[in-house]
Amino acid sequence: MSGVPAAAGTGSSPDLLAAIGNTPTVELRHLAPSPKVRIFAKLEGANPTGSLKDRIARAMIEDARASGALRPGQTILEPSSGNTGISLAMIGALLGHPVRIVMPDNTTAERSELLRLYGAEIISSPGAEGSNGAIRVAADLAAADPDLFMPYQYGNEANPRAHEEGTGPEIVAAVPEVDAFVAGLGTGGTLTGVGRYLKRMRPGVRVIAAEPLPGERVQGLRSLDEGFVPPVLDESVLDDRYLVSYRDALIGLRSLLHVEGLFAGLSSGAVLHVALRVAAEMSAGNVVLLLADGGWKYLSAGLWTRDLDELDDELQGSILW
Amino acid sequence: MSTIRIPPVLRETVGGSRVLSASGGTVAEVLADLFASHPALRDRVTEDGELSPFVNVYVNDRDVRYRDGLATPVGEEDTVILLPAMAGGFG
Secondary structure (H helix, E strand, O other): OOOOOOOOOOOOOOOHHHHOOOOOEEEOOOOOOEOOEEEEEEEHHHOOOOEOHHHHHHHHHHHHHHHOOOOOOOOEEEEOOOHHHHHHHHHHHHHOOOEEEEEEOOOOHHHHHHHHHOOOEEEEEOHHHHHHHHHHHHHHHHHHOOOOEOOOOOOOOHHHHHHHHHHHHHHHHHOOOOOEEEEEOOOOHHHHHHHHHHHHHOOOOEEEEEEEOOOOOOOOOOOHHHOOOOOOOOHHHOOEEEEEOHHHHHHHHHHHHHHHOOOEOHHHHHHHHHHHHHHHOOOOEEEEEEEOEEOHHHHHHOOOOOOHHHHHHHHOOOOOO | OEEEEOOHHHHHHHOOOOEEEEOOOEHHHHHHHHHHHOHHHHHHHEEOOEEOOOEEEEEOOEEHHHOOHHHOEOOOOOEEEEEEOOOOOOO
């Protein structure tokens, strides 16, 4: 909670929220292209609900409670493709806030099950509209009911701030000579917050986004007027931005498991794909990539075991990133 | 000729095509060639001669805004991908 430092290493934490962050960083020795180019992965799956979103959920809720924007017992409503919703559900349960999550109806069963286990109510949005559809439905619900509090991760400055004050310093503490940082682009909070910190501490560092090539059946928008650049995304901190197909993300995901023993979520496969390209263009240096979540919430999708062509086709109509 | 991938939200402006071909050595030239045959696309993709903030353009897999923008080179074998700016999943 506020003011209480998160425990590091083997120390104990005063409560679960204080155990968020201070995730491990490991070197990917087998995937590095040469001895002079080292690759490090920060394992955000080690957070209490298994993803980096615990960081921003805690930051947004503590911020809102401190400012009075979120009253004791008030209901939290948020659009999420899964991880942020699960983090908010856990924190809401601990702090006494009912939680409603608007989630596209084409994500994995594990996410719905976890949300229900934490006591959250799920409101489905049309899967074909992607995350934009969830945002639209949540905005309509919030506008109709002023008693709901929407943290709104896409526009809440506590999101990038959690990464600027937490994730970024942890990365520099683990890899002081970081030359390139690669993370997935969702709300933009991670890249913005970590990017701002790194640019201050390591001028010349490159900040690189990996983003999903949308599935052919999940193109999100009914018209371009619904086009959406998340307000928290500060594009000025980005140095490059790569689109990653589901196929390349899956290949990366399997490499993480089979080569380095890392069991991570689909965006991590995409991030690895980009990090390896970045590393291949370097003659020397350190690349840090952020693995946003563990693989547990994706097991039912068979990402590690099924035929790649079959999976690639199926993923064209779902949201697994 | 390079290959241009059109997202569903823009296909009505190109007669429903998912993939088109266009010639040109830069993104600007490829888009100009595309607009000549599909004029309705121009207003959706550009604003005052610049890329619309709500459309992202990639050559193969790299966003041209972080390269040379409209001057980014395009080769004969390259694929230019147009995508609407969208909220990422993963949130």
